[in-house]
Amino acid sequence: MYKKIAFVLGVLLLPLAVFAGDGSGKSIDFAGIPVEFILFGLTLLGIALMHKHVLKVALSGLAAVLLLKIGFLQFNLGHHLQEEWSVLLNLLGLLLGFAILAKLFEDSHIPKLLPKVLPHDWKGPFVLLICVFVLSSFLDNIAAAMIGGSIAHVVFRGKVHIGYIAAIVAASNGGGSGSVLGDTTTTMMWIDGVNPLNVIHAYAAAIPAFLFFGIFAAILQHKYHPMLKGKYESPKIDYKKLVVCFMILAGAIAANFILDFPAAGVWAAIIIGALITRIEWEELQKAVPGTIFLLSLVLMASMMPVNALPTASWETTFVLGFISSVFDNIPLTKLALDQGGYDWGMLAYAVGFGDSMIWFGSSAGVAITNMYPGAKSVGAWLKGGWFVIVGYIIGFIFLMLTFGWHPHAPHKATNQTDTEHQAAAIVPTTEPSMVNSTSIR
Numbered sequence: 001m002y003k004k005i006a007f008v009l010g011v012l013l014l015p016l017a018v019f020a021g022d023g024s025g026k027s028i029d030f031a032g033i034p035v036e037f038i039l040f041g042l043t044l045l046g047i048a049l050m051h052k053h054v055l056k057v058a059l060s061g062l063a064a065v066l067l068l069k070i071g072f073l074q075f076n077l078g079h080h081l082q083e084e085w086s087v088l089l090n091l092l093g094l095l096l097g098f099a100i101l102a103k104l105f106e107d108s109h110i111p112k113l114l115p116k117v118l119p120h121d122w123k124g125p126f127v128l129l130i131c132v133f134v135l136s137s138f139l140d141n142i143a144a145a146m147i148g149g150s151i152a153h154v155v156f157r158g159k160v161h162i163g164y165i166a167a168i169v170a171a172s173n174g175g176g177s178g179s180v181l182g183d184t185t186t187t188m189m190w191i192d193g194v195n196p197l198n199v200i201h202a203y204a205a206a207i208p209a210f211l212f213f214g215i216f217a218a219i220l221q222h223k224y225h226p227m228l229k230g231k232y233e234s235p236k237i238d239y240k241k242l243v244v245c246f247m248i249l250a251g252a253i254a255a256n257f258i259l260d261f262p263a264a265g266v267w268a269a270i271i272i273g274a275l276i277t278r279i280e281w282e283e284l285q286k287a288v289p290g291t292i293f294l295l296s297l298v299l300m301a302s303m304m305p306v307n308a309l310p311t312a313s314w315e316t317t318f319v320l321g322f323i324s325s326v327f328d329n330i331p332l333t334k335l336a337l338d339q340g341g342y343d344w345g346m347l348a349y350a351v352g353f354g355d356s357m358i359w360f361g362s363s364a365g366v367a368i369t370n371m372y373p374g375a376k377s378v379g380a381w382l383k384g385g386w387f388v389i390v391g392y393i394i395g396f397i398f399l400m401l402t403f404g405w406h407p408h409a410p411h412k413a414t415n416q417t418d419t420e421h422q423a424a425a426i427v428p429t430t431e432p433s434m435v436n437s438t439s440i441r
Contacts (some may be wrong), residue, residue, distance in 0.1 A: 006336070006370055014386050015401075023281070024405070027069070027309050028072060030147060030370070033373060034052070034304075034305045035068060036065055036068065036069070036303065036304050036305055037304060037305075038200045038302055039064050039068065040061065040065065040301070040304060040327075043060070043062075043064075043297075043300065044057060044061070045059060045151040045385065046060075046361060047063070048378035048379070051376040051377045051378065052376075054293055054360070054376055055289050055290075055292060055296075058300075059292070059296055061296070061300060062296045062299060062300050063418040064405050064418075065300050065303055066303075069303060075303070078128070080302070080303065084092050084299065084302050084338065086261070086410060087184075087298070087302075087330055088295055088298065088299065089263065090224045090261055090262065090263045091263075091291075091294065091295060091298065092186075092263070092291060092295060093262075093263025093266060093267055094140060094142050094143075094252075094262060094263050094266060094363070095142065095262070095290070095291040095294065095363065095366070095367055096284055096287050096288070096291055097248065097252075097263060097266035097267055097282045098140070098142045098143045098248075098266070098272060098304030098367060099146065099284065099286065099287035099367070099370065100248075100270055100279060100280070100281075100283055100284070100372070101143060101147070101245060101248045101249070102145060102146035102147060102149065102150040102234070102265075102283075103150075103203045103280045103283045104241045104242075104244055104245050104248075104277075104279070104280075105150055105239050105241075105242075105245050105272075106150040106153070107238060107280070108237060108238045108239075108241040108242040108245065109235040109236065109237055109238060110237065110242065111150060111153075111155060111234050112154055113152040113235075113237075114128075114154075114155055115155050115227050117125065118129075118155070118226065118227060120226070120227055121222060121226070122215075122218045122219045122221075122222035123154075123211070123227070124155075124218075124219065124222070124227045125164065125217070125218035125221040125222055125227075126214055126215060126217075126218035128151060128152065128155070129148070129167055129168065129171045129210070129214045129217065130171075130214070131148070131151075131172060132144050132145065132147070132148035132160070132168055132171040132172050132175065133168045133171040133175035133206075133210055133214075134175060135147060135172075136171070136172040136173070136174075136176040136177045136179075136182045136183075137146075137176065137178070137179045137181070137182050137276060138179065138181050138182065138253070139181070139182065139249055139253070139369060140176070140177075140181075140182070140183075140184075140252055140262060141173050141175070141176040141182055141183050141362070141363075141364045142172075142363050142364050142367050143248075143249060143252065144171075144172040144175060144176070144182075144364070144365075144427030145168055145169055145171075145172035145365075145367060145368050146367055146368065146371070147172065148168040148172065148293025148368075149165070149168055149368045149371045149372065150371070152164065152165075152182075153371065153372075155227050155427040156225050156226075156227065159224065159225035160221065160224075160225070160372060161217075161220055161221050161224040161225075162253040162374065162375050162377075162380050162381060162384040162385065163216075163217055163220050163221070163223070163384035163385045163387070164217050164220060164221040165368060165369075165372050165375045165385075165388075166217070166356065166359070166375075166381055166384060166385025166388050167213055167214060167216075167217030167218075167385065167387075167388065168368060169356050169359070169362060169364050169368055170209075170210075170213055170353065170356035170385075170388045170391065170393055171214065171391075172364045173352055173353050173355060173356045173362055173364055174207075174209060174210050174352070174353045174395075175206070175210075176352060177202040177203070177205075177206045177348050177349045177352035177353050178199055178200045178201065178202035178203035178206060178345065178348065179196075179199075179200070180196045180199060180347070181253065181256065183348070183352045184329075184330060184346050185244060185329050185330065185332075185333040185348060185351050185352050186199050186202075186352065187256065188330070188333050188334065188337065189333065189337065189344055189348065191260055192337045194337075194344050194408075195374055195432075197265065197310065198344045198345060198408055199344050199345045199348040200345065201346075201399070201403050201406075202345040202346070202348040202352070202399075203346040204345075204398065204399050204402050204403055205346070205353070205395035205396055205398055205399035206349055206353060206390075206395060207394055207395075208394055208395050208398040209353060209391035209394055209398075210385065210391070210395075212390065212391040212394050213385075213387040213388050213390070213391035216387040217249060217385075217387060220384075222374035229348050230294065230417040240275070240276050241277050243273075243276065244269070244270075244273030244276055244277055244279075247269040247273055248266055248269040248270060248273070250265075250269070251264075251266055251267075251268055251269035252265050252266050252269075253265070254386075255268075266402055287367075287370050289370070290366050290367065290369060290370040291366075291370075294359070294360070294363055294366040294367060297328060297360060298328045298330065301327055301328035301330075301331050302328070304327075304331075304332075304429065306331070306335065309332075309335050309336060312336070312339060312340070312341040312342045312407055313405070314343070314400060314405040316345065317342065317343065317346050317347050317350045318350065318396055320332060320336075320350050320351055320354070321349075321350035321351065321353065321354025321392055321393040322354060322357070323354075324350070324351040324354040324355040324361060324362075325354055325355050325356070325357035325358045325361035326360075326361060329352070329354075329355050329362070332351050333347075333351055336351075340410040341407050341409075341410065342407055342408065343403075343407050343408065343409075345397060345399075346377075346396075346403075346405065346409055348398070349395065350396070350401065351394055353395065354392055356382060356392075357382075357385075357388055357389050357392065358378055358382070359375055359376060359378070359381050360376075360422035360431030380436060398427035
């Protein structure tokens with residue numbers, strides 16, 4: 001038992017050691033480590049060991065961090081929430097909204113027709129993973145994972161191996177890693193000024209990684225419970241529910257473009273869709289615990305005393321992939337954007353795909369475990385989905401061999417540069433001495 005605890009603690013805490021010493025100084029240290037990190041690490045350990053009580057553990061950890069920050073470090077919670085409310089509210093809306101989407105898609109009876117189309121050996125589960133990967137390239141990865149999970153629940157009669165669940169999450173995260181529409185982190189890069197073409201080469205890593213873990217996961221699922229030909233009914237398609245599904249997806253994409261807030265489009269479509277067909281509102285009750293759990297971890301991660309990442313390099317980027325499996329990738333991406341100097345495609349792959357290694361590392365993982373509660377075991381996830389970790393490493397190596405490390409120049413001018421340019425622009429050309437002085441500076 002103690003060996004198991006030590007192993008899990010090492011898996012969860014060692015990546016966080018990268019942040020040691022990067023705090024702002026407004027922290028209480030124990031053995032050189034900010035206490036906030038210790039509390040965060042203990043929370044992750046509790047989640048790993050008590051997977052049947054993850055919500056209680058997460059809320060307890062959040063309460064402990066808030067008590068420390070507010071009681072001893074003069075932390076302004078109101079100001080912090082003003083900075084984070086958009087991310088938190090968007091995640092809340094997407095997780096709950098896509099739970100409705102998954103139920104609507106399942107009730108449309110489309111999944112029950114797929115066994116007649118998909119191959120009936122290991123290639124069937126593999127093709128399903130391909131569909132998830134492709135869907136995530138232009139949809140949010142949460143939606144792609146939920147659709148894949150609902151299809152798997154039908155075609156495998158609810159008997160889905162935890163390793164295959166991990167593969168669905170990895171496929172959704174990998175498919176979105178090279179697209180500014182497919183993942184929150186890549187969308188953040190786009191909004192911040194990164195050219196969408198500068199992240200697309202993430203697919204040079206995501207595709208080899210997918211081919212590796214996808215084949216292993218498909219064979220594993222086929223052995224565990226195959227799709228049996230001729231064992232499924234041919235129901236009538238509910239086109240009203242299918243139309244609402246398309247409305248939700250279109251609303252997410254449109255609101256992401258127009259408002260940078262896809263959840264608004266999701267819920268606008270759901271409310272309009274309620275006038276067209278019956279909405280299973282009880283699905284919200286099932287999704288609420290997992291949603292609160294993820295929001296608790298995201299809020300905790302945002303309060304960690306991290307002001308900077310190590311120097312941008314391919315080694316740092318590689319490690320960030322492992323860190324993202326336990327530390328939310330949204331604040332990691334924000335820090336990287338503020339710092340600059342990264343190869344954005346490599347970073348998109350690392351933080352976008354790396355969070356698939358553990359179920360609570362990504363919002364897609366949290367969303368799908370609402371559907372499959374038995375997958376909330378870190379040990380079982382790592383054991384059953386080992387090929388996701390190996391796939392991440394293979395994909396990263398392939399990216400290095402093909403594209404290499406090519407850090408991009410800062411996509412935003414620094415304040416100093418802006419000031420200098422503005423000063424040069426207003427210097428009168430009739431005063432050469434001032435022009436020369438400005439050029440020397």
